[in-house]
Amino acid sequence: MNPLRRHELIMEMLIAANEVTVAELSERLSVTGKTIREDLAKLEEMGLLKRIHGGAVLAHADQRGILSAHNPMINHAAEKSEIADLAVTMIEPNDIIALDGGTTTQELARRLPNQPMTVITNDVVIISELVRKERIRLVVPGGYRVRHMLTGEDAVAYIRKLNIHKAFLTATGVHPTYGFTIYTGNYLAIKRAWIETARTTYVVADHHKFGQGALFTFARLSEVEAILTDSGIPSATVEQFQQAGARIIQHQGKD
Numbered sequence: 001m002n003p004l005r006r007h008e009l010i011m012e013m014l015i016a017a018n019e020v021t022v023a024e025l026s027e028r029l030s031v032t033g034k035t036i037r038e039d040l041a042k043l044e045e046m047g048l049l050k051r052i053h054g055g056a057v058l059a060h061a062d063q064r065g066i067l068s069a070h071n072p073m074i075n076h077a078a079e080k081s082e083i084a085d086l087a088v089t090m091i092e093p094n095d096i097i098a099l100d101g102g103t104t105t106q107e108l109a110r111r112l113p114n115q116p117m118t119v120i121t122n123d124v125v126i127i128s129e130l131v132r133k134e135r136i137r138l139v140v141p142g143g144y145r146v147r148h149m150l151t152g153e154d155a156v157a158y159i160r161k162l163n164i165h166k167a168f169l170t171a172t173g174v175h176p177t178y179g180f181t182i183y184t185g186n187y188l189a190i191k192r193a194w195i196e197t198a199r200t201t202y203v204v205a206d207h208h209k210f211g212q213g214a215l216f217t218f219a220r221l222s223e224v225e226a227i228l229t230d231s232g233i234p235s236a237t238v239e240q241f242q243q244a245g246a247r248i249i250q251h252q253g254k255d
Contacts, residue, residue, distance in 0.1 A: 001029065004185070004215075006039055011183050011215055014049060014058055021055035047213055079206035079230035082251035084108040086228050087168055087204055093117060095165050098194050099126050101149035101187070102170030104204045112136065120162060122150040122190060146186045159193040167198035169224070173212030174205050176244035179221050181214035191218040200225045207233035210241065221246040 006029055013020050013028065025036045040056050043049045049056045084107040091097060094116050099105045101123035109126040112119070114133040121127060122141055125148055130138050139162075143155030169191060171180040180203055182191070195201050201224040210233065221227075222245045231253030238248045 001031070003039065003042075006031070006035075007043055007215055008183070008185055010036075010039060010043065010056075011048060014056065015183070019052075019055060019057045023054070025055075046215075048215065076206045076208055079208070079232060080104045080107045082230040082253070083204050083206060083228050084111045086249065086251045087202065088112065090166065090202065090228075091117065096120070096163060098159075098164050098167040098198060099123060100167070100169040100191065100194060101126070102204075104170055104206070105168055108168060108204065120159070120164065122155060124148050124150065143190075146184075149187065149190075151186055151190050153189070156189045156193045159190065160197055162197060164194070164198040165200065167194040167201045168228075169194055169201060169203050169219075171203055171205055171209065171218075172214040174203070174210050174221075174227065174241070174246075175213040176211075176221070176241055176246075178213045179217050180219045180224075181212075181217050183214045183216070185216050188216055188218050195219055195223060202226055202228050204228045206230050207237065210237050 009029060010025060013025065022033050022036045026033045029036070040049065040051050044051050047059055049059050080103060083104055087108045088111050096118040099109055099119060099121040105123060106125045106129065109129045112133065114135045116135055118137040118139060119130055120139040120141060122143065124145065127138065127140060130136050141150065141155040141158040143150040143152035172183055173181040175181060203224050205227055207229055221241065226247040226249045229248060229250050231251045233250055238250070241248055
């Protein structure tokens with residue numbers, strides 16, 4: 001098993017349990033304790049975990065639940081609602097849009113008006129939401145299921161044949177140096193397909209994700225039209241990311 005795949009599995013186990021031991025990881029991944037300790041040191045350098053005696057814990061409390069299907073909308077629900085409202089204003093009748101998998105795009109799907117448009121998505125929750133809106137043409141690229149998303153080479157190839165006007169993507173972390181990041185490599189190819197196929201790409205991310213980094217970078221800040229975020233983002237963070245090359249569009253909050 002190559003080191004990057006080990007790092008991915010270590011982070012998945014950590015996110016699921018919040019704490020793991022060297023012994024557990026060594027047995028699960030069939031490598032020596034020395035190798036695991038080296039892996040943990042590398043992941044700690046990246047700011048993804050903190051080593052403790054005999055194991056490791058997550059570096060940030062918000063990391064927990066990223067890969068879990070249990071009550072994903074509980075965390076930062078108000079922020080996700082603001083971002084969804086903002087994203088809806090970017091969509092016009094008869095648009096052809098792509099909705100990447102994620103809790104914020106799921107909220108966006110709930111708020112889409114039942115009017116003529118085409119939506120391409122690989123998120124099974126979004127599919128179940130939009131199938132009830134009969135005026136929306138729903139397109140599913142297929143593939144195999146990884147948690148709540150469909151992915152795979154066939155899905156990527158299908159997406160690349162489409163004429164997508166606007167894509168709305170999610171990210172685990174938005175970092176001024178690493179760009180847009182995720183924890184699992186399973187979604188890298190399909191995220192690249194959205195970006196490289198759509199005329200315009202937006203990333204939807206609440207302000208808690210800014211400054212966070214995950215294991216895999218799927219895009220640079222400059223590769224998308226803008227980041228759509230909530231009204232709670234500090235002005236200093238906006239300035240920092242603008243200087244790094246990002247365009248930030250934030251919800252203006254309530255008057």
